[in-house]
Amino acid sequence: MKKILIIEDSVELQESYKKLLTAEGMDVSVAGTGQQGLDALEAQKPDLILLDIMLTGGMNGFDVLERIKQNDRLKEIPVIVLTNLDTERESGKKIGAADYLVKANTSIDELLKIVKEHLGV
Amino acid sequence: MFSFFRRVKQEEYPEVEQVLSYVISLVAQPQELLEILAELKTKQQSTQMTRKAEYVQTYLTIEKFICTHQPPVTSAQFTPKSLHEAIGKVIQITTLPLFFRVVLLEGSLQLFTLYEDGVQNLTLQIINKFGLEKVKILVSAGVQGSILDKVPVDEHGVHFNELYHLAPTFSEKEVTKVFKNLLTALYEGDKELEGEKAALETAKTVFQATQFVYDEDLAYQFFLVIPDQVLEKEKVNFLNRQQLLNVLQQLNAEKVMAEESRQKNDALLESIGEGAFATDQEGKVIFVNRVTLEILGLQEFAMIGKHWSETVKTLDESGMPLPLEKNPIDIALKTKAKVTELRFCYLRSDGSSLPVAMTASAILTKDQVTGAMVVFRDMTREREIDREKTEFISIASHQLRTPIGSIKWNLEMLLKGYYGTVTPEMSKVVEQMRATNDHLLQLVNNLLDVSRIDQGRIKDQPVPTAIVPIIESIIKEVQVQADVRKITLTLKVDAAEAPTAVIDPQRFREVIENLLSNAIKYNLDAGKVDVHVSWNEKTIQISIKDTGMGIPQKDQAKIFGRFFRAENAAKQEPNGSGLGLFVVKSYVEEWGGKIWFESPVFTEKDGNDGEQSRGTCFYIEVPR
Numbered sequence: 001m002k003k004i005l006i007i008e009d010s011v012e013l014q015e016s017y018k019k020l021l022t023a024e025g026m027d028v029s030v031a032g033t034g035q036q037g038l039d040a041l042e043a044q045k046p047d048l049i050l051l052d053i054m055l056t057g058g059m060n061g062f063d064v065l066e067r068i069k070q071n072d073r074l075k076e077i078p079v080i081v082l083t084n085l086d087t088e089r090e091s092g093k094k095i096g097a098a099d100y101l102v103k104a105n106t107s108i109d110e111l112l113k114i115v116k117e118h119l120g121v
Numbered sequence: 122m123f124s125f126f127r128r129v130k131q132e133e134y135p136e137v138e139q140v141l142s143y144v145i146s147l148v149a150q151p152q153e154l155l156e157i158l159a160e161l162k163t164k165q166q167s168t169q170m171t172r173k174a175e176y177v178q179t180y181l182t183i184e185k186f187i188c189t190h191q192p193p194v195t196s197a198q199f200t201p202k203s204l205h206e207a208i209g210k211v212i213q214i215t216t217l218p219l220f221f222r223v224v225l226l227e228g229s230l231q232l233f234t235l236y237e238d239g240v241q242n243l244t245l246q247i248i249n250k251f252g253l254e255k256v257k258i259l260v261s262a263g264v265q266g267s268i269l270d271k272v273p274v275d276e277h278g279v280h281f282n283e284l285y286h287l288a289p290t291f292s293e294k295e296v297t298k299v300f301k302n303l304l305t306a307l308y309e310g311d312k313e314l315e316g317e318k319a320a321l322e323t324a325k326t327v328f329q330a331t332q333f334v335y336d337e338d339l340a341y342q343f344f345l346v347i348p349d350q351v352l353e354k355e356k357v358n359f360l361n362r363q364q365l366l367n368v369l370q371q372l373n374a375e376k377v378m379a380e381e382s383r384q385k386n387d388a389l390l391e392s393i394g395e396g397a398f399a400t401d402q403e404g405k406v407i408f409v410n411r412v413t414l415e416i417l418g419l420q421e422f423a424m425i426g427k428h429w430s431e432t433v434k435t436l437d438e439s440g441m442p443l444p445l446e447k448n449p450i451d452i453a454l455k456t457k458a459k460v461t462e463l464r465f466c467y468l469r470s471d472g473s474s475l476p477v478a479m480t481a482s483a484i485l486t487k488d489q490v491t492g493a494m495v496v497f498r499d500m501t502r503e504r505e506i507d508r509e510k511t512e513f514i515s516i517a518s519h520q521l522r523t524p525i526g527s528i529k530w531n532l533e534m535l536l537k538g539y540y541g542t543v544t545p546e547m548s549k550v551v552e553q554m555r556a557t558n559d560h561l562l563q564l565v566n567n568l569l570d571v572s573r574i575d576q577g578r579i580k581d582q583p584v585p586t587a588i589v590p591i592i593e594s595i596i597k598e599v600q601v602q603a604d605v606r607k608i609t610l611t612l613k614v615d616a617a618e619a620p621t622a623v624i625d626p627q628r629f630r631e632v633i634e635n636l637l638s639n640a641i642k643y644n645l646d647a648g649k650v651d652v653h654v655s656w657n658e659k660t661i662q663i664s665i666k667d668t669g670m671g672i673p674q675k676d677q678a679k680i681f682g683r684f685f686r687a688e689n690a691a692k693q694e695p696n697g698s699g700l701g702l703f704v705v706k707s708y709v710e711e712w713g714g715k716i717w718f719e720s721p722v723f724t725e726k727d728g729n730d731g732e733q734s735r736g737t738c739f740y741i742e743v744p745r
Contacts, residue, residue, distance in 0.1 A: 084526055087518065
C-alpha cells in the first residue's frame with residue numbers, strides 16, 4: 001500500500017484528498033502545518049508528498065520543500081506542489097518539486113493521474 | 122657719421138645706418154640713449170642675433186625712446202608715424218632693404234611688405250628645391266582671383282614690388298587674407314613634394330626669421346597668415362611674450378564665453394529633478410549635479426576628477442556588484458551607444474541601495490567619444506508599486522482560486538459518486554453547477570492573465586515541446602462538452618512524428634483549450650471541429666476549423682481586442698469575458714508566433730440562404 005503525506009492547512013481540502021486517495025487504495029496521512037509535516041516525516045517515510053504553499057503556522061511550503069531536499073533520507077521522495085499560487089512555478093521547480101499544479105486548474109482526474117505517475121503505479 | 126655699428130664689417134646696410142644716424146641726431150642730448158644702445162648691443166651679442174635683426178631692434182629702441190620719453194628729447198614731439206615721415210624726407214624709403222622698410226611703413230603697406238618678406242623666403246627655398254615652374258603654379262594657386270593675381274615670378278623670387286603701389290588701396294584684412302591663401306598654397310605644395318615634416322621645417326625657419334627681424338607686434342601679424350596646419354602644431358614655438366599675452370587674452374575671452382555657456386548648462390542640469398553626471402573619455406567625473414550628490418550622499422570633491430566607479434557603485438538586479446564592462450557608462454564610452462537600464466541599484470554612501478533607472482550616453486565630438494553623460498532617477502516608489510502589484514496578483518490569484526478550486530473538486534467528486542449515489546436529476550443540477558464554477562474559474566484566470574500581460578510579466582519559458590500529446594489530452598478533456606452537442610472532434614497530424622515547437626507548455630495548453638472550447642461553444646449542433654497540425658522548416662502550424670456561426674465581417678478586425686465579443690457569439694453565450702482571444706494572441710506573439718483566422722464573409726442575404734455555417738478557422742504558427 002503506497003503511503004502518501006498531505007501537508008495542507010485547509011480542513012476541507014484535507015477531507016477531499018483523503019476521500020479521493022483512500023478510494024484509490026492509498027494510505028493517507030495529513031499534516032496541517034509545515035512543522036507537523038516535518039515531524040510526520042521524522043516518524044515515517046512516505047512514497048509521495050502533496051504539499052501546499054500558503055501554509056499557516058510560520059513555515060510556508062517552500063521552506064518545507066527546502067528542508068526535505070536538504071535531508072539525505074527524504075530528498076528522493078517526490079513532492080508534488082499543489083497550490084493556487086500560479087506565479088511561483090519557477091521557484092517551485094528550482095527547489096526541486098517533482099510537479100507544480102494549480103489546484104483550481106487541475107481536475108481530480110488529472111490529479112489522480114499525476115499522483116499515480118509519480119508513484120509508478 | 123655715428124660709428125656705433127662700424128665694428129662689425131660683414132653684412133653692411135649703409136642706407137639703414139644712415140636712417141639710424143639721422144634719428145639719433147634728432148635727440149638733443151643723446152647720452153642716455155647711447156647708454157641704452159650699448160646695453161642693447163651686449164644683449165644682441167649674447168643672443169647671436171642676425172645683423173638684420175640687430176638693425177631693426179636698434180631702430181625700434183631709438184624710436185621708442187624718441188616717441189615716449191617725457192619730457193621730449195627732441196625739438197618737437199614725434200609719434201612713430203611722424204617720425205617715419207621725417208625719415209622719408211631725408212632718405213627714399215623704397216631704397217631701403219625690405220626687412221627694414223617694413224618698420225617704417227603703416228597699415229596695409231606695412232603688412233604687405235612684412236608678408237612679402239616671408240613669401241620671398243619661402244619661395245626662394247622652394248625654387249632651390251623644385252625649380253621655378255613649381256613655384257609659379259603654387260603662387261598662382263594662392264593668389265588667384267585676388268589683388269595679387271598678376272604677380273610676376275622669376276628665379277629671383279616673387280616680384281610683389283610691381284604691385285606694391287596697390288597695397289594702400291586695400292584693407293589690412295584683405296591683404297592678410299590673400300597672403301594667408303598664398304602661404305597656405307606654398308606650404309601645402311611644399312608638404313606634397315617633400316612631406317609634412319620638411320614643409321613644417323621650412324615654414325618654421327621662415328617664421329623664426331621673421332621673429333628675429335621684427336618687433337613683437339609685427340611678428341605677431343605673421344600668426345594671421347601662418348597656414349593653420351603649422352599653427353596647430355607649432356603655435357607655441359613661435360610665441361614670444363607679447364604674443365603669449367595676446368593668445369592668453371583671446372583664450373581668456375573664450376574661457377569667459379565657455380564659462381557662461383557652462384553656467385547655463387549647469388543651471389539646466391541642476392534644475393532637472395534627476396541625477397546627472399558626466400565623465401571624460403577615460404571615465405573620470407567632470408561634472409556632477411546637486412541631485413546626484415543628494416541621492417548618493419556624496420560630496421562634490423569626492424566625485425570630481427576620479428573615475429566614476431570609485432564613487433558610483435552599481436548593483437545588478439540580484440544585488441551583486443555589476444562588473445565594469447556591463448555597466449552602461451562603460452558600454453556608452455566604448456560603443457558610442459546610448460544605454461538605458463531600469464533594473465539596477467546604486468549604492469549610497471551609507472551602504473543602503475537605491476533602485477534607479479539610468480541612461481548613459483556617449484558625448485561625441487566630431488564623432489569621437491569625448492565622454493559620457495549619465496542621467497538617473499530614483500525608482501524606489503515605482504519599484505514599490507511594481508512589487509505591490511505583483512503581490513496583489515499573487516494574492517488575488519490565490520485567494521480567488523482557493524474557494525473556486527475547492528468547490529470544483531467537491532462537485533467533481535460528487536458527480537463521480539465519491540459521496541454516494543447521485544440521482545440523474547441531482548446529477549443534472551450538479552453538472553450545471555460544475556460548468557458555472559468552471560466558467561467563473563476561467564474568468565478569474567483570464568483576468569489575472571490580462572493584468573500580467575499588461576504589466577509585461579508573462580514569464581514565459583519557451584522550451585522545445587512535443588505539442589501533439591498536449592493537443593490530444595485537451596481533445597480528450599473537451600470531448601464530454603462536445604458529446605453533449607454531438608460535435609465531432611478530429612485531429613490530423615501530417616506525419617507520425619511531429620517536430621517539437623518552442624513554446625511554454627502550460628501557456629500552450631491554455632491557448633489550445635481556449636481555441637477548442639470556442640470552436641465547440643460557437644458551433645452548430647452536430648457540427649465538426651477539425652484540428653490539423655502541419656509544419657515547414659521553421660514553424661509549426663496548428664489550425665482549428667469549426668462549422669459554426671462564423672465571425673461577422675464588421676467584428677473581424679476587433680476579434681482579438683480586449684473585452685470584445687462578436688455580436689452573434691454574445692447572443693449565443695452571454696457569459697463570455699471577451700478576454701480569451703486577447704490572451705491567446707498575447708501568448709502566441711510572446712513566443713514569436715502568429716495567429717490569424719479565416720471566416721468567410723457573409724451578409725444578411727447570405728445568412729438567409731443557410732450559408733452562415735461555413736464556420737471559422739483559426740491558425741496559429743509557432744517557431745520549431
